[in-house]
Amino acid sequence: MTGPALDSAETIGTLAGDRPAAGTGELVAATLGAGLLDAVALAFGLSGVPFAAPSAAALHLLLCGLVVLWVRSRARRGRDLRLAGLLLVTMVPLGPLGAACTLVTSALLALFSRYATGFQDWYLSLFPESETGPAQELYELIVSGRENAHLVAGESFTDMMWMGTPQQKQAVIALVARHFRPAFTPALKAGLADADPSVRVQAATATARVEHEFNERWQSLDHAARAHPDDAGALAALCRHLDDYAFCGLLDSNREAEIREKALDGYRRSLELAPDDDGIRLDLGRLLLRCGLAAEAAARLEPLIDRTSDSRILFWYAESLFRLGRFGDLRALPLRRPDLLGDGAALPDALRDVFALWRDDETAAAETTAKELAA
Structure with a gap:
């Protein structure tokens, strides 16, 4: 030939x-x-x-x-x-x-x-496609009791990035890139500072891949929001994505503040379109607190206090009251919603003691004092 x-x-x-x-x-x-x-x-x-x-x-x-x-x-x-x-x-x-x-x-x-x-x-070998589908992965996590494993995986990944072999570090970076969550950011940053050039290159590639996926999703959601300017759901989806992007920990402080400002503006507009949407109001209040705007956060969450069935709204509202120094309202909050914050409410252990201290009743104070003495 x-x-x-x-x-x-x-x-x-x-x-x-x-x-x-x-x-x-x-x-x-x-x-x-x-x-x-x-x-x-x-x-x-x-x-x-x-x-x-x-x-x-x-x-x-x-x-x-x-x-x-x-x-x-x-x-x-x-x-x-x-x-x-x-x-x-x-x-x-x-x-x-x-x-x-x-x-x-x-x-x-x-x-x-x-x-x-x-x-x-070489690039494709860094991040091989998972052979297990999302449904199969979820099933394996549930039957093995690891459905909440991502909550502690970030610390494990970070430990492996400091103490593992180059091969183990590369395997961790590949996992982080495929299943990225904000808790995994310290592991990526440790890879970027690693002494091994191959690990640094892979960590930089993984970081670029994560940011590229965030940006692609951003463009898609922004297009949907622009195509339906009166759809509060489409705008709120864009704002949640921007909020997650700012919270991922991969951005510099100026870029993070810029994206959070965009998310705040979008949340405010979407809440104007759907004032009865408790989910949007909660997301806006949470982001306001992260941006240090406690007064507006309390004002946005206040209308939900008497009607909500979501205890998370009360948690963030209590945080805004504490930052504002409104301790009287904070003490009255557990009595205002005893079904969600009272002694019989299903609260996390850490928050149960906190609200018991703030409740303005002698029984709660006595219970807290007894717990402290027993400890």
Whole structure:
């Protein structure tokens, strides 16, 4: 098989960016010929013959022009231009030495490309696709009792990034990139500061991948929100994504503040469109507190206190009251909603003691004092 048929066969199955595919013989011949002619011109220029130097310079420029035409010819034929371009940019200032460097580079490429992994293959190997579907993964987590494992996985991943082997660190980074959560950010940052260059490169690639996925989702949700400007749900979905993006911990402080401001504006507009949506009101109040706007957070959450069945709203409202120094309202809150904050309410252990301390009744105070004495 010769000619164009050989060139076509060489390019089939070759990933873009792996290695030059076709026209290698032509490249070597052109480089060798240009280098030899330029060496002859250089030798003539140094011979001391009258007008030898200008003649050698003119011949050098002529050869460079011929190389330019040859490179353009390869471009029109769809041939690889990397080594041809290397010949051009090195021959102009270096003359025959540039051609020699190009020949050495071609030889090294031919040697190492026999066993080197292409960039695209290497990149795909960093983050292999999971062979288990989301439903199967969820089933395995539930039956193994690990459905809440992500709550502690962040600390485990971070420990592995500091104490594991390079292979273990790379495996952790691959997992973090596929199933990213904000709790995994310290592990990525530890990878970016690792002493092993391969770990740093993979961590940087994983960070770029996570940010790319966030940005792609942002564009999709923004398009949906713009297409339906009166849809509070579409706007709220965009704001929740921006809130998650700002909370992921991968952004610098200025970018994080900018995105949170966009989320705040969107939440306010969506709440104007759907004033009875408790979920949007809760998300807005939580983000206001994160931004230090406790007064507005309390004002936004206040209308829900007497009607909500979601205890999280009361938690964030209590936090806003504490930051504002409204301790009287904070003490009255458990009595205002005893079904959610009273002694018989299903509260987390840490919050149960906190609200017991703030409840304005002697029984709760006595119970708290007894617990402290027993401890």
